Amino acid sequence: MAVYTHLGAEDLAELIAQYDVGELVSAKGIAEGVSNSNWLIETTGGGDGGKRFILTMYERRIDISELPFFLGLLDHLAANNCPVPRTIHDRSGGASREIDGKAVALIEYLPGVSVDHPTASQARAVGIALAEMHQASKSYDKTRANGLDISMSLHTLQSCGEDALSAIDDDLPDMIAVAQRVRDAWPWDLPRSICHTDLFPDNVLMLGSRVTGMIDFYFACEEAMAYDLAVTHAAWCFDRKGKTFSADIGAALLEGYESVRKLDDAERASLPVLAQGACLRFIASRAEDWLNTPDDALVSRKDPMDYARRLAFYAEASDRAFAFSA
Amino acid sequence: MAVYTHLGAEDLAELIAQYDVGELVSAKGIAEGVSNSNWLIETTGGGDGGKRFILTMYERRIDISELPFFLGLLDHLAANNCPVPRTIHDRSGGASREIDGKAVALIEYLPGVSVDHPTASQARAVGIALAEMHQASKSYDKTRANGLDISMSLHTLQSCGEDALSAIDDDLPDMIAVAQRVRDAWPWDLPRSICHTDLFPDNVLMLGSRVTGMIDFYFACEEAMAYDLAVTHAAWCFDRKGKTFSADIGAALLEGYESVRKLDDAERASLPVLAQGACLRFIASRAEDWLNTPDDALVSRKDPMDYARRLAFYAEASDRAFAFSA
Known part of the structure; x- marks a missing residue:
C-alpha cells in the first residue's frame, strides 16, 4: 500500500499527452495495490470520455508478459457489462506504455467505496x-x-x-x-x-x-x-x-x-x-x-x-x- | 507518505454526513503528508460547493491544540485570495471533528500538480x-x-x-x-x-x-x-x-x-x-x-x-x- 516510484509533473504530463484524454490537471499517489504504484489522475477530458483515471505502474510480482492478459480481461469484462474498469488505450492503440523501463497502464476510474461490514x-x-x-x-x-x-x-x-x-x-x-x-x-x-x-x-x-x-x-x-x-x-x-x-x-x-x-x-x-x-x-x-x-x-x-x-x-x-x- | 489509519466506507459515510457536501461517492487514501493520513474524497456535492475534498487525519507530530491556528490560517488566506485550500466546516460550524480519538478536517481540493524541474x-x-x-x-x-x-x-x-x-x-x-x-x-x-x-x-x-x-x-x-x-x-x-x-x-x-x-x-x-x-x-x-x-x-x-x-x-x-x- 504505497507509491514506490516518484513521477513528477513533467513525466506525468508527457505520459498523459500520449492519450486522448486532455491535459493533466491533478495527480495524487494513492495507497492502493500491494505490488503496484497507483495515481488518481484528473485531466481536462478528451475524446476518450471521462476526466478521472487510475494510472498503474507495475513494480514487481507482476510478470510484464502477462499484462496483455490482465488488461485485455478488463476490456473484455467491461464490454460485457461487468462493473470492471476498462483500459484506456493510447493514441496508437496500445494498452500499456513504458516509463523508465517500467510498464504503466491508464485505467478507467470508477466511483464507489469498499465496505468494512457488508450487509x-x-x-x-x-x-x-x-x-x-x-x-x-x-x-x-x-x-x-x-x-x-x-x-x-x-x-x-x-x-x-x-x-x-x-x-x-x-x-x-x-x-x-x-x-x-x-x-x-x-x-x-x-x-x-x-x-x-x-x-x-x-x-x-x-x-x-x-x-x-x-x-x-x-x-x-x-x-x-x-x-x-x-x-x-x-x-x-x-x-x-x-x-x-x-x-x-x-x-x-x-x-x-x-x-x-x-x-x-x-x-x-x-x-x-x-x-x-x-x-x-x-x-x-x-x-x-x-x-x-x-x-x-x-x-x-x-x-x-x-x-x-x-x-x-x-x-x-x-x-x-x-x-x-x- | 502513507495512510496510517484504516477508515472503512461506513466510518467515512458517517463522517461526511456531518458536512453539507452531499453523499460519499469515492474515497482513496493518498500518499501525501508525512505526519497525517489523507484521503481524496468525492461526494455528490452539496451546499458547500465542490464535489472533491481532502480529508486529513492528524496522526502525530501535530499538537491538536494548534489545529485552530492551522485551519483558521487556511480560511484566512483563502478569504484573502491566496491559492490556499479552505477548511470545510461541518453543519455545526466546526473546523475539525474527531474519529476514534483522532482529529480530522475536511479541506478544499485544489487542482494542480507538483513540478520536479521548475522553469x-x-x-x-x-x-x-x-x-x-x-x-x-x-x-x-x-x-x-x-x-x-x-x-x-x-x-x-x-x-x-x-x-x-x-x-x-x-x-x-x-x-x-x-x-x-x-x-x-x-x-x-x-x-x-x-x-x-x-x-x-x-x-x-x-x-x-x-x-x-x-x-x-x-x-x-x-x-x-x-x-x-x-x-x-x-x-x-x-x-x-x-x-x-x-x-x-x-x-x-x-x-x-x-x-x-x-x-x-x-x-x-x-x-x-x-x-x-x-x-x-x-x-x-x-x-x-x-x-x-x-x-x-x-x-x-x-x-x-x-x-x-x-x-x-x-x-x-x-x-x-x-x-x-x-
Whole structure:
C-alpha cells in the first residue's frame, strides 16, 4: 500500500499527452495495490470520455508478459457489462506504455467505496457480480494458469518449514498436514472460467447495495468457478480475525451467485474443501510474508492465523457455512 | 507518505454526513503528508460547493491544540485570495471533528500538480504567491512560535552528538560549529509575518506557470518573511542532491517575490545567513530522522548531506546565490 516510484509533473504530463484524454490537471499517489504504484489522475477530458483515471505502474510480482492478459480481461469484462474498469488505450492503440523501463497502464476510474461490514444485500450483490463475471469471462480468448493453487500452498508451507512456522504460532505447523489432506481431496474437474481469485471487500467498490467496481484483477487466472466463490466466501463472511462467521452474509452471497449461475451438485459438494483450499492459500502467503518481513519493519504483517481459524470453521461446520438461509 | 489509519466506507459515510457536501461517492487514501493520513474524497456535492475534498487525519507530530491556528490560517488566506485550500466546516460550524480519538478536517481540493524541474516562470509565480501570502497573513489574528528555529537546529545537532553524526557522514559533525556561528550571526529583528517555512515544490500545486495551490501549512509560524523566502530558495533552486545551483530559478523567485513585496536592506543583507539557517534546519531534522530510522526500514531516509552541500554554496557564493539576473 504505497507509491514506490516518484513521477513528477513533467513525466506525468508527457505520459498523459500520449492519450486522448486532455491535459493533466491533478495527480495524487494513492495507497492502493500491494505490488503496484497507483495515481488518481484528473485531466481536462478528451475524446476518450471521462476526466478521472487510475494510472498503474507495475513494480514487481507482476510478470510484464502477462499484462496483455490482465488488461485485455478488463476490456473484455467491461464490454460485457461487468462493473470492471476498462483500459484506456493510447493514441496508437496500445494498452500499456513504458516509463523508465517500467510498464504503466491508464485505467478507467470508477466511483464507489469498499465496505468494512457488508450487509446481506451488499453480499448478495457481490455474489451476483461474481457470477456475471464468471459467465462473461468464459468468452475471453486468453488464459493464464493459477500460480497459487493448492499444490503451491502446500509447497510454500513446506518451504517455510515446521520450525519457522511454529515461531509464528504453535498451531501453524499442523497446516502442512492439513494442506496435504486438502490437496489429496481436491476436485480438479469442476467447471472452469477466468476467475478473480482475490475478491476481498477491498477489491469491490460499492455505492449502497450496488457493485460499482471490481478491481485488482492481478491474480486472475483460469480456475474452478466454485473456488472463486469459496475465496469470496472466506473473504466476506467473517470478522477480520476469522473468529465469527456471519451466516446471513454467507447465505446472501450464495443466493446472489446462484440467482445468476446455479452450482451443480459436484460444485456444491466441493465447497467445504474449496474453502479450506482458499484459506490455505492465504495462510501460506501470509506465513511466507511474515517470515520475510523484519520484526521492526513499518509495514504491518498479516496474521496467517486469521485464516487458520476460518479453515477450522470450514472443516468443522461445513453444513452451516454453506447453508441457505430460508 | 502513507495512510496510517484504516477508515472503512461506513466510518467515512458517517463522517461526511456531518458536512453539507452531499453523499460519499469515492474515497482513496493518498500518499501525501508525512505526519497525517489523507484521503481524496468525492461526494455528490452539496451546499458547500465542490464535489472533491481532502480529508486529513492528524496522526502525530501535530499538537491538536494548534489545529485552530492551522485551519483558521487556511480560511484566512483563502478569504484573502491566496491559492490556499479552505477548511470545510461541518453543519455545526466546526473546523475539525474527531474519529476514534483522532482529529480530522475536511479541506478544499485544489487542482494542480507538483513540478520536479521548475522553469523560471514557475519560480517567479511561486515568489509572487509567497509574497502575497506574507502580506495576507499579517492580518491573521492567531500566532504560533517557530519550534524549528536556528537555536533548535543547533540543539538537535548537539543532541545527535558528533559520533552519531560522523557515522552518517564524515563532514556532518562540523555542522555543529557551523550552526553555532550561524546562530550567533542570526538577525532576530527582521520584519515578520505568518510564514509557511516548508514551501518545497511538493507543497505547491501548479498548472503551467500558475500556482493553483499552496498546501501543507503544518509548519506555519510567525517568522521573518525573508527567512521563508530563504527556505523556498534552498528548496527550489538546486538539484535534489544540492550539487547544482540554478541561478535563473533563484533570480526568478526573488524577482517574483519583490514584484509584490520589496525586501528592505537588512533583509537583503541577511539572505545568506538565513539560507544557511534554512539548510541547517533540514540538516538537523534529517540527521535526527536518519538516526531514528532502522537501516532496514522500508521508508527511504533523506540524506542530510543534500543540505550540507547547499549550505556550503550559500556560505561561499552568497553574491551569486542572490544576484538578480538582468
